[in-house]
Amino acid sequence: MGTAIKGRRSGTTTVLGEVPRESTAPGTVLLRVYRHNPCAVGDEPRMTTFRVPVAKGMTVLDALLWVKENVDPGLAFRYSCRMGICGSCGMLVNGRPELGCETQIAQLGTDVVEVAPLTNYPVVRDVVTDFQDFFGHHRRAKPYLVRKENGEGAPVTRELLQTEEQKLEYYQFTMCIMCGLCNAACPIVGLDPEFLGPQALAQAYRFAIDSRDQGWRERAEVVDSPHGCFRCELAGSCSAVCPKGVDPGLGVQLLKRLVLARRMGRR
Numbered sequence: 001m002g003t004a005i006k007g008r009r010s011g012t013t014t015v016l017g018e019v020p021r022e023s024t025a026p027g028t029v030l031l032r033v034y035r036h037n038p039c040a041v042g043d044e045p046r047m048t049t050f051r052v053p054v055a056k057g058m059t060v061l062d063a064l065l066w067v068k069e070n071v072d073p074g075l076a077f078r079y080s081c082r083m084g085i086c087g088s089c090g091m092l093v094n095g096r097p098e099l100g101c102e103t104q105i106a107q108l109g110t111d112v113v114e115v116a117p118l119t120n121y122p123v124v125r126d127v128v129t130d131f132q133d134f135f136g137h138h139r140r141a142k143p144y145l146v147r148k149e150n151g152e153g154a155p156v157t158r159e160l161l162q163t164e165e166q167k168l169e170y171y172q173f174t175m176c177i178m179c180g181l182c183n184a185a186c187p188i189v190g191l192d193p194e195f196l197g198p199q200a201l202a203q204a205y206r207f208a209i210d211s212r213d214q215g216w217r218e219r220a221e222v223v224d225s226p227h228g229c230f231r232c233e234l235a236g237s238c239s240a241v242c243p244k245g246v247d248p249g250l251g252v253q254l255l256k257r258l259v260l261a262r263r264m265g266r267r
């Protein structure tokens, strides 16, 4: 029989699977995975536990793949590149937003690994979450260069040169892979689903500060709104979890400075 535990989502009681939590064996970990299919009538959130053999360098994503291939083909999770580039495999690993493909089990320092869907996103099934709102917020921030000399959207017909200093102003923000971990860690995203969030705001800053961009007026109207950059209370958790070393919290604060300059007619 399983053991009743308190689930992390909406206070639901969940039940362990067939493997007792206290069970251990050398060279293995207990992988506890959140399971839920919101579309299936009567399906309740629960945790299922699997014993997984651990090899050197094995990641949490590898462990999920092992379960899918050897025990439970129905387990749902998302991934693509398996090398920290595509941003598909975001998940909570022992309560922290991580990329499953970049998180090695040996480095977690525990023989019980808990995997759950990212917070602040609706669950599609098991560890898969819905990024529709995330991408919508990203689009609203106009995450591209706007040029107007030939009409907006028309091809640029000359080379747009930049100095090294101009490039370095925005360069770190180009490293964003849109994995969504920052929004999962943000307490304001959890309170206000309309909040643009650290990812979209940092990208708005990335283009606003680019010397080649001419879209600040339209972009500023989006970020200087009730759900824009001043909703951020500088928790800093977004920057703490970014797997690519980006500092979206810094981007949001610098964006606030641009917005204030605009309000004072200086930009």
Ligand code: FES
Residues within 6 Å of the ligand: 078, 079, 080, 081, 082, 083, 084, 085, 086, 087, 088, 089, 090, 099, 100, 101, 102
């Ligand atoms: S699978 Fe692409 S970032 Fe993890």
